[in-house]
Structure formats: structure tokens, C-alpha cells
Amino acid sequence: MSQLTNPILPGFNPDPSILRVSEDYYIATSTFEWFPGVQIHHSKDLANWELLTRPLTRKSQLDMRGDPDSCGVWAPCLTHDGEKFWLVYTDVKRKDGSFKDAHNYIVWADKIEGPWSDPIYVNSSGFDPSLFHDDDGRKWFINMMWDHRTRPLKFAGIALQEFDAKAGKLVGPVKNIYKGTDLKLVEGPHLYKRNGWYYLLTAEGGTAYDHACTFARSRNIDGPYETHPDKHILTSKDAPLAALQRSGHGDLVETPEGKLYLVHLAGRPTTQERRCVLGRETAIQEAYWGEDDWLYVKDGPVPSLHVEVPGTRDEDKYWAEQRSTFENGLPIDFQWLRTPEPDRIFSTDSGKLTLFGRESIGSWFEQALVARRQQHFSYDAETVVDFSATDERTMAGLTAYYSRYNFFYLAVTAHSDGQRELLLMSSEISWPDGNLSFPAEPVQIPNEGKVKLALTIRGKALQFFYALEGKELQPIGPVLDASILSDECGGHQAHGSFTGAFVGVAANDLNGTASPAHFDYFIYRPVRDPSDRYEIDALS
The missing domain is CATH 2.115.10.20 (Glycosyl hydrolase domain; family 43)
Known part of the structure; x- marks a missing residue:
């Protein structure tokens, strides 16, 4: 144990x-x-x-x-x-x-x-x-x-x-x-x-x-x-100060040795607004049967942050950088939205991830967005995109995404005259209108060549970066509020948003020509942040 x-x-x-x-x-x-x-x-x-x-x-x-x-x-x-x-x-x-x-x-x-x-x-x-x-x-x-x-x-x-x-x-x-x-x-x-x-x-x-x-x-x-x-x-x-909040919706399991455990969902809020950016997660508690034939949670009913279990978690694996290439298809960490016809939105046949631009980011029908869960409060993400944007209706890039009403998107796109540019978009808390805001002026870039796109999240602070071929990463736009990528800001009334923050890549072609965008790799790098209350609790 x-x-x-x-x-x-x-x-x-x-x-x-x-x-x-x-x-x-x-x-x-x-x-x-x-x-x-x-x-x-x-x-x-x-x-x-x-x-x-x-x-x-x-x-x-x-x-x-x-x-x-x-x-x-x-x-x-x-x-x-x-x-x-x-x-x-x-x-x-x-x-x-x-x-x-x-x-x-x-x-x-x-x-x-x-x-x-x-x-x-x-x-x-x-x-x-x-x-x-x-x-x-x-x-x-x-x-x-x-x-x-x-x-x-x-x-x-x-x-x-x-x-x-x-x-x-x-x-x-x-x-x-x-x-x-x-x-x-x-x-x-x-x-x-x-x-x-x-x-x-x-x-x-x-x-x-x-x-x-x-x-x-x-x-x-x-x-x-x-x-x-x-x-x-x-x-x-x-217990408003407990580390695990929103705790409920559970199920029971018994070990071969007869020990009883309850798994349940929980959220770990951050910021003064108590926002659960990582969504609702799965936690575990030890339970037991009382002499009265009723079930009790050990040290409950408030869930414990620390629990005795049979195994020992491999913390190095939890903190390891995950570099995804696509020679063997889409890694299991990644998902896409809604459609059972993935061949229409992406391919890995070339050994790279190719997205075929479809509907707008946030569409409820068919959009080319492939992403993985945010599983740490602080992390880095990076990709390289090769995309020949033709006008302002074609775009491809890196997104931190919660829902159609709540995302950040740094995209390679083009002006109406065909000149390529980088555009930083945010829907922030736009429900019910779904209107975009633009936190920074577009940055003009050459019409050909790959572009490296990256972001860092440190708690609630989100910063985007870009680099042209042979250049170093440089920031684009202001520091943004990553905490809005949460159930509490998901665009619905109370008890209405149920998912969590994702990070990934997207491509959109509002002309309907399915223009392809090629991504060489995707890096997700967890970052230990000593100011994070949950890391402090874990080490205490």
C-alpha cells in the first residue's frame, strides 16, 4: 500500500x-x-x-x-x-x-x-x-x-x-x-x-x-x-476549502483482498472565481461496510486528497513530455469533435497530421479540430504548420479550446488581398452571441514557408508564440486568461457545462474547398509550478 x-x-x-x-x-x-x-x-x-x-x-x-x-x-x-x-x-x-x-x-x-x-x-x-x-x-x-x-x-x-x-x-x-x-x-x-x-x-x-x-x-x-x-x-x-470540490457521481469496486473503494468525479478549482479548468476528473476514496450494513467513506464524507491504494504511481510518467508524431496514425491521447467520418477532417497517411479545412471553429457539425486534454495546470504546447492560406476565410493553427463559445486560436490566415498573416482570435465569454474578439493586431508573414506556433500556460496566464523558419519563438499578443477555459465559463447556466480544456490544432475553410494544413508534430510538455496549490498539497 x-x-x-x-x-x-x-x-x-x-x-x-x-x-x-x-x-x-x-x-x-x-x-x-x-x-x-x-x-x-x-x-x-x-x-x-x-x-x-x-x-x-x-x-x-x-x-x-x-x-x-x-x-x-x-x-x-x-x-x-x-x-x-x-x-x-x-x-x-x-x-x-x-x-x-x-x-x-x-x-x-x-x-x-x-x-x-x-x-x-x-x-x-x-x-x-x-x-x-x-x-x-x-x-x-x-x-x-x-x-x-x-x-x-x-x-x-x-x-x-x-x-x-x-x-x-x-x-x-x-x-x-x-x-x-x-x-x-x-x-x-x-x-x-x-x-x-x-x-x-x-x-x-x-x-x-x-x-x-x-x-x-x-x-x-x-x-x-x-x-x-x-x-x-x-x-x-x-467544505468550501477542501481541495476536491464538486464531488459526486461515484461507483464502487472491491479488490481481490476485499478492500472497498469508491471512484467519483471531482473538480480542482483555481483562481478567486473557483474555475475548474481541468474539468471534472476521476478521484478515488477508500470505503468500508459498517456493522449496520451501510457503506461509509473513510474519513468522509468530504473526499480526501491523499488516499492509500495498493499500487505506487509512477510520477515520472505523469510529468513526462509527450511528443506526438503521426507516422503510426493519430496517438490515442487525441480526439476530434462529433463526426464519425474522420477521413473528411484529417489524415496521417503522409506521416504528418493533415487537416482538411471544414466549417468554422466552434461548429456543431463538421470542423477539423484535433486536440488532447489539458491534464496539468501549467504546460507548454508546440507545433509546426505548413499552410497556404488564400484569404481571410482560410485558416489553420494552434488552439486552446473549451467549446464554441470559449476558445483561443492562433491561426495562419491571409488578408483579403492574399497576403498571409498570423491572427490571434478569442471567443472568451461570448455566449450567447459567439462573437470573436482580436487581442492583437495581425502579423504579416511570408506567403510561403512553415510557421512554428506555441503556447504556454502557467496557472491562469496564457501566452501565444510564433516563429518563422530559422527564427526563435517570440510572443504574440497579450497574456490571456486561461481560466475561462472551464466549466464555470462554458457558456451555459449552472450545471450546464461538463467537459474541460483541450489543446490542439485546427483548420477551417469557409470557402468550402477543404484546403489542407500539414502539421509536423505536436508537443505537450507538463511544467511543475511551485505556486500551484495542488502541487504544494501533493508534496506536503
């Missing part, structure tokens, strides 16, 4: 569903509008995690073109019934206003690496679905339900219905088994069975600073369910 500093999956990795099969642990997390859908990480010791696969890789499984920001894949549930892996997920098409259009699906595979099946459509009555395999062989589908008729709008409770795997459909009656507590917004259900009790773990309080894990139990699978005597087994809502 050794002490680990949370989170175990840093950066945008929310809504964890954990599973152990023999000696192997797996965590599935939400990916929202980023494709391929669902991240599955693997570990042998709960300390060291490696991104293993993203199972939703083709159009028949997932097509998110048109899904708004922070829609798409919500809260997957990964289980194993002794024979095969099962993955349940939601594709959300609308989330704002009175209605939510949320379609639930099930896929399965013999091996975690796949191939994963085409999906079975299950229902659209709510989201955050899970699948419970009872010890009598029956399978049960659980999801939250939304009631659009109420004022204020609310979540109606947790629905239970039997799933017939052979028939590939839900059967029998639907029953609302749990309506939650006075914290409201009950969602994220997971069912367990132990000592003749059915246990229901849910999330409540929304995804912001009142988030919590709520626990209940019943002797019958369909209830009635009695709420835990402490109500919430994990929450930071009453």
Missing part, C-alpha cells in the same frame, strides 16, 4: 464507472461531444492508469453531428456478467430548456479491446443509464427520469425495468424506485447486491459545488429504498 494524491485520472474524465475482472481494473468515463466515444482506462493496482480504448468508433454506434456543446455521450456504465463486457451510454441531442432529448443504448464485447457490437436502442426517458446483473441471471436497466412539466424543472427519480438480453429490449413494467433527497437532481444510478440487500448509489445536487453521492438500500430490487442515515456518503458541498 502507498499514498496516492488524487485525482487518479487527471483532466476531463467525469462520471466514472469502475469494474474489476480478475486482476484487472477498468474505468469508463464520459466523453460528451468528443469522438470516439467513451474513454476506458486500465490499471492493475488502482494507482497507475493507462488509456486503453474508446469503444464507440463508428457511425452505427455514435453520430454526434449537431449535438450542442456538453451534449453527446453522458455517463457510461461498464459491467461484466461473467461472460462478456456490457457498456451502456446516452447520446444527448438537447439538454437546455424544458426538454432533454437523450437516447440510451447498449453495446457489448467479449474482450475489453473489442470489437464492440452495434448498439441496441433502449429508451429515451432519461439519461445516466446503468445495467445490473442480478445473481439469478436477470438483467435490470436503471436510469434517471426527467419531468419537463414541473416548475422549477426537476429530475423525477430513478427508473427500473428488466432488460431481456436475448430479445434485445426492455420488458415488463417501469417502476420509479427512488425519488432522491431534498438535495434534488437525483441521477447517476448504480445498483449492487450484498447480504440480501440491494444498494442504490446515486448522484445528487447537480454537477457544480453542491454535488454529492447519495446511498440507499432495500430488501427488494424494486424498493422501497431507505436513504442512508448520513444521507450523502460523499460530498464537498459543506
Whole structure:
């Protein structure tokens, strides 16, 4: 056993569903509008995690073109019934206003690496679905339900219905088994069975600073369910100074030795505005069963920053520079937005990453943007682009991106007369208008030749750089506020933005001619910042 500093999956990795099969642990997390859908990480010791696969890789499984920001894949549930892996997920098409259009699906595979099946459509009555395999062989589908008729709008409770795997459909009656507590917004259900009790773990309080894990139990699978005597087994809502905030939406796993752990999402806010630039991350807590047959979190309910786990994390790997070249395709760290037809937006056939300019940056349909998660509060990023811009409607470059309403973009483009230039763009907090601002005057550059583009982030301070061939990097534009690349500034009302900051490359051709931009490499270099409160906590 050794002490680990949370989170175990840093950066945008929310809504964890954990599973152990023999000696192997797996965590599935939400990916929202980023494709391929669902991240599955693997570990042998709960300390060291490696991104293993993203199972939703083709159009028949997932097509998110048109899904708004922070829609798409919500809260997957990964289980194993002794024979095969099962993955349940939601594709959300609308989330704002009175209605939510949320379609639930099930896929399965013999091996975690796949191939994963085409999906079975299950229902659209709510989201955050899970699948419970009872010890009598029956399978049960659980999801939250939304009631659009109420004022204020609310979540109606947790629905239970039997799933017939052979028939590939839900059967029998639907029953609302749990309506939650006075914290409201009950969602994220997971069912367990132990000592003749059915246990229901849910999330409540929304995804912001009142988030919590709520626990209940019943002797019958369909209830009635009695709420835990402490109500919430994990929450930071009453501890505003705790390092891990927004804590909730959890799942349980037991080690081969019988130790029990709860994984949960959490955010690590920075700045006086409490902004979670890294989004909602996955953390872990030790738990135990009390003599009263109730579950408790060790030292809870406030989550601990430091937790004892079986393994020892390789910190050198966490801080290692990641230089990505493209001779062997797109590295697994990278994703793109929404489309299941990646050949239309990028290629690695030349050994470089070629983006084919499509719609504007921030499009909800088809834009050529390939990026990776920001997983550290301070880092450097660098690339080299070769792009022959023809006018102001063609551009390609380096972006720090949260959503269509919130990004920074340094692009090689051109004036209307065809003269190439560098243009620094920002949408900052532009919701609902989505208008650009321009923090610096355009910089004229030669019409031919590669350009090196770079950025540094130190906490909330973001600085862009550029260099022509044979020249040294020089800054362009002012120091910008990187903290706006956060859920709290994502362009929606409270509980409405769910992802995290990315950094990557983009190409746009608003003329519709798909002009190509070639990128030689991409560097992501974590930087230790002694002023960062989380590094101080980790070293204390």
C-alpha cells in the first residue's frame, strides 16, 4: 500500500464507472461531444492508469453531428456478467430548456479491446443509464427520469425495468424506485447486491459545488429504498476549502483482498472565481461496510486528497513530455469533435497530421479540430504548420479550446488581398452571441514557408508564440486568461457545462474547398509550478 494524491485520472474524465475482472481494473468515463466515444482506462493496482480504448468508433454506434456543446455521450456504465463486457451510454441531442432529448443504448464485447457490437436502442426517458446483473441471471436497466412539466424543472427519480438480453429490449413494467433527497437532481444510478440487500448509489445536487453521492438500500430490487442515515456518503458541498470540490457521481469496486473503494468525479478549482479548468476528473476514496450494513467513506464524507491504494504511481510518467508524431496514425491521447467520418477532417497517411479545412471553429457539425486534454495546470504546447492560406476565410493553427463559445486560436490566415498573416482570435465569454474578439493586431508573414506556433500556460496566464523558419519563438499578443477555459465559463447556466480544456490544432475553410494544413508534430510538455496549490498539497 502507498499514498496516492488524487485525482487518479487527471483532466476531463467525469462520471466514472469502475469494474474489476480478475486482476484487472477498468474505468469508463464520459466523453460528451468528443469522438470516439467513451474513454476506458486500465490499471492493475488502482494507482497507475493507462488509456486503453474508446469503444464507440463508428457511425452505427455514435453520430454526434449537431449535438450542442456538453451534449453527446453522458455517463457510461461498464459491467461484466461473467461472460462478456456490457457498456451502456446516452447520446444527448438537447439538454437546455424544458426538454432533454437523450437516447440510451447498449453495446457489448467479449474482450475489453473489442470489437464492440452495434448498439441496441433502449429508451429515451432519461439519461445516466446503468445495467445490473442480478445473481439469478436477470438483467435490470436503471436510469434517471426527467419531468419537463414541473416548475422549477426537476429530475423525477430513478427508473427500473428488466432488460431481456436475448430479445434485445426492455420488458415488463417501469417502476420509479427512488425519488432522491431534498438535495434534488437525483441521477447517476448504480445498483449492487450484498447480504440480501440491494444498494442504490446515486448522484445528487447537480454537477457544480453542491454535488454529492447519495446511498440507499432495500430488501427488494424494486424498493422501497431507505436513504442512508448520513444521507450523502460523499460530498464537498459543506467544505468550501477542501481541495476536491464538486464531488459526486461515484461507483464502487472491491479488490481481490476485499478492500472497498469508491471512484467519483471531482473538480480542482483555481483562481478567486473557483474555475475548474481541468474539468471534472476521476478521484478515488477508500470505503468500508459498517456493522449496520451501510457503506461509509473513510474519513468522509468530504473526499480526501491523499488516499492509500495498493499500487505506487509512477510520477515520472505523469510529468513526462509527450511528443506526438503521426507516422503510426493519430496517438490515442487525441480526439476530434462529433463526426464519425474522420477521413473528411484529417489524415496521417503522409506521416504528418493533415487537416482538411471544414466549417468554422466552434461548429456543431463538421470542423477539423484535433486536440488532447489539458491534464496539468501549467504546460507548454508546440507545433509546426505548413499552410497556404488564400484569404481571410482560410485558416489553420494552434488552439486552446473549451467549446464554441470559449476558445483561443492562433491561426495562419491571409488578408483579403492574399497576403498571409498570423491572427490571434478569442471567443472568451461570448455566449450567447459567439462573437470573436482580436487581442492583437495581425502579423504579416511570408506567403510561403512553415510557421512554428506555441503556447504556454502557467496557472491562469496564457501566452501565444510564433516563429518563422530559422527564427526563435517570440510572443504574440497579450497574456490571456486561461481560466475561462472551464466549466464555470462554458457558456451555459449552472450545471450546464461538463467537459474541460483541450489543446490542439485546427483548420477551417469557409470557402468550402477543404484546403489542407500539414502539421509536423505536436508537443505537450507538463511544467511543475511551485505556486500551484495542488502541487504544494501533493508534496506536503
